[in-house]
Amino acid sequence: MNNSIRVSCTKKNLKLIRDFVTKYLQGLALSDVLMNQIVLAVDEICANLIIHANNEDPSKYIYLTITEPKDAVQFEITDNGVAFSTHDYKEPDILEHVRVGKKGGVGIALVRRIMDKVEFTTKGDANSCLLYKKIK
Amino acid sequence: MKITQDIKESTVIMTLDGELDASSSVILDEELSDPEIMKYSKILVDCRNLNYISSAGLGVFISHLQRFEDAQIKLIFFNMQDKVRNVFEILGLDLLMTIVTNYEEAITIADE
Numbered sequence: 073m074n075n076s077i078r079v080s081c082t083k084k085n086l087k088l089i090r091d092f093v094t095k096y097l098q099g100l101a102l103s104d105v106l107m108n109q110i111v112l113a114v115d116e117i118c119a120n121l122i123i124h125a126n127n128e129d130p131s132k133y134i135y136l137t138i139t140e141p142k143d144a145v146q147f148e149i150t151d152n153g154v155a156f157s158t159h160d161y162k163e164p165d166i167l168e169h170v171r172v173g174k175k176g177g178v179g180i181a182l183v184r185r186i187m188d189k190v191e192f193t194t195k196g197d198a199n200s201c202l203l204y205k206k207i208k
Numbered sequence: 209m210k211i212t213q214d215i216k217e218s219t220v221i222m223t224l225d226g227e228l229d230a231s232s233s234v235i236l237d238e239e240l241s242d243p244e245i246m247k248y249s250k251i252l253v254d255c256r257n258l259n260y261i262s263s264a265g266l267g268v269f270i271s272h273l274q275r276f277e278d279a280q281i282k283l284i285f286f287n288m289q290d291k292v293r294n295v296f297e298i299l300g301l302d303l304l305m306t307i308v309t310n311y312e313e314a315i316t317i318a319d320e
Contacts, residue, residue: 087227090260104290107225108260155291169270175268176263178299181299186298
């Protein structure tokens with residue numbers, strides 16, 4: 073089965089990415105809830121890369137590759153945009169978001185709560201995000 | 209994402225059909241930002257055909273929650289699919305928002 077996809081940096085392509093991940097995961101007999109969680113985690117990272125790292129520039133691309141280490145599923149998402157700074161990341165205070173009416177800033181929290189491993193690395197101008205989830 | 213509104217006296221029943229992601233959640237934000245909606249005291253959100261929600265969709269609801277609360281407008285979600293409810297639960301939003309099983313329950317709570 074095809075395990076990698078390249079998409080240009082427009083928000084409309086998020087649906088394409090979700091459909092690709094869903095199709096891949098369909099062979100793994102996951103529950104509806106788990107399948108949705110994994111698709112969501114990948115969607116959140118891709119949305120961040122498209123919107124923030126690459127400024128929704130359709131001439132830029134992100135690359136997604138899915139692999140299956142033992143009893144797990146792993147996603148590597150790479151791009152050449154602005155690197156995500158894990159250093160500056162703070163867990164969101166949802167009550168504060170409600171109080172001030174803040175729209176964004178909860179995506180990475182979702183990803184970290186869903187996935188067993190989330191790693192961001194940068195080499196030269198290439199960034200990589202690795203998402204790992206045990207499924208057995 | 210298709211959003212339809214059904215008005216019954218002081219209640220808006222908002223039906224969400226499709227997927228709420230970083231691309232489509234803009235439409236929902238426009239609907240909830242419409243000053244007209246502040247005329248009603250109850251907003252019941254039918255989630256039966258809401259097949260997906262990402263942080264962008266959640267963020268739209270989070271950003272309007274306080275405004276509705278301040279205006280004493282009740283925001284109630286019903287008919288939510290398990291996988292979608294799970295996303296609210298991961299962030300603990302099920303404790304901050306009212307999510308009930310079905311329309312009858314939503315109406316009962318709205319009228320309390």
